Amino acid sequence: MLERFNTESVPYISVQELAMPKSDAVILDAREISEHEVSHIKNAIHVGYNDFNLSETLSQLQDKSATIVVYCSLGIRSETIANKLKSEGYTNVFNLYGGIFEWKNNGFKVYNSEGKETENVDAFSKYWSQWLHKGHKVYSIEEKKPKN
Numbered sequence: 001m002l003e004r005f006n007t008e009s010v011p012y013i014s015v016q017e018l019a020m021p022k023s024d025a026v027i028l029d030a031r032e033i034s035e036h037e038v039s040h041i042k043n044a045i046h047v048g049y050n051d052f053n054l055s056e057t058l059s060q061l062q063d064k065s066a067t068i069v070v071y072c073s074l075g076i077r078s079e080t081i082a083n084k085l086k087s088e089g090y091t092n093v094f095n096l097y098g099g100i101f102e103w104k105n106n107g108f109k110v111y112n113s114e115g116k117e118t119e120n121v122d123a124f125s126k127y128w129s130q131w132l133h134k135g136h137k138v139y140s141i142e143e144k145k146p147k148n
Contacts, residue, residue, distance in 0.1 A: 009086075010086065012075070013069055013097065015103045015108060018103075028071070029045065029071060030070050030071065030077045031046075031048070031072050032049060032141060033051075034122070037112065039104075039122065041108075042109065044071070058088060064088075065090075067092045069094045069095075070096065073101055073123075074101055074128060075097055101132040121135040121136065122141075
C-alpha cells in the first residue's frame with residue numbers, strides 16, 4: 001500500500017528499530033491534533049499535517065543532524081512532512097514504516113492526551129482502518145476518501 005502512495009524519498013525506519021531502548025530519536029506526529037489526542041507514541045511532538053507550520057517546527061529542532069522520525073497513521077502524510085524537513089537541511093530524517101498502525105499492531109504502547117496508556121487508536125477512516133489490527137478503533141475526524 002505504501003508503494004502506491006509514497007515515493008520513498010525519505011528512508012523508512014521500522015517500529016522495532018524505533019522501539020529499541022537506545023533510540024534517542026525526536027519523534028514527530030504528523031496527524032491532526034484530534035488524532036494525536038486519542039493516542040500517540042510516547043514523547044511524540046505534535047506537528048500536524050493540514051496545519052503544519054514549518055517555522056514553528058524548525059524552532060523546536062535545533063540540531064539538523066539529530067535523528068528525527070516522523071509518523072502518521074500509515075506513513076503517507078509523514079513522508080510529506082519529512083520531505084519538508086529534509087528540504088530545510090535536516091540530514092537524519094526517517095519515515096516510520098506503517099505509522100502508528102504498525103506501531104500498535106506490533107504491540108507497542110500508545111498514550112492519550114493525559115499521558116495515560118490507551119488501547120484507542122484513531123483509525124483515520126473506515127477505509128484506512130483496514131490496516132489497524134490491534135487496539136480499539138476511534139474515528140475523530142470525518143470520513144476521508146482515498147486519493148488515487
